Amino acid sequence: MSNEQAVSGPGENSLETRSVSCSDLSRVLEIERQGYSHPWSEAVFLDCFKDNYRLWALCKEGALIGYAVVAYLVDEAHLLNLCIHPDSRGFGAGRYLLEHLVDKAREDGMTQVLLEVRVSNRTAEQLYRSAGFGEIGCRPGYYPAANGPEDARVMTLPLDK
Template sequence: MNALLHPAGRRLEPLRVEDLDALLAIEVQAYEFPWTRGNFIDSLAAGHVACWLREGNGPMIGYFLAMRGVEEMHLLNLTVSPSQQGRGHAVWMLDRLCEMARGEGAAQLWLEVRPSNQRARRLYERYGFAEVGLRRGYYPAARGLREDALVMSLPL
């Protein structure tokens, strides 16, 4: 088999503190207002769902973190390395998260997204999420301002 035509399959690894250097290298490229190392450490300490994506034994391509609720899951962070975007990695990670959430009895998946983040909004809308609300001034923005968050939800 030609490894280029048939790339190694995608795999998820559990995120650990040791993985945070690789993760943060992606996070700071992907966002104008990235999470800090402390944000990720807090998420790990809280026991949230936290996974990273690779192909075969390759380097980190992306990751997601999600918080469990009562019969619901809340997506906190979904990121694909800028050089790897547009190849279906985010859709694949969403598929895995939905499977996990359903397996734990969740009926709804929630997330927030910046109204200005057209790429992510299009992905979530196509995936089946519906806009269900707005959180005013939820995100930091340029010049010390704040940006609202759209709240989106997907029935599982």
């Protein structure tokens, strides 16, 4: 995975996307632990370094501020993780990274992007809806949560050829 892209991002600073490497893992884990009540372990991330996975890093002024993990399953891109450092949220970074991974999935011949999102995660839901994702179903009790399992919305974005 060698795709790199540097363009003018939101605000004054440029954002850059590139592939995540193993040397990024400590920073990724630091962000992951601040992003989720039930963060992925290092072993889970390591298991994603496979040919049919895309691990995208989002950098600002050279520092990694977010990442996304996508699994390509036949012609379907499954967005498994999208996370932005808390200090870098709210200025368009999440949308930028989402658009990047969608563009790459289209280029790679995928026909749709599919994801699950906690029903309580209104911020992410709004991001996905505003990017054109539609809700196609629910997975009951999909996520662990403090007060018992939580349902997931299943959302998809069909990709034009």
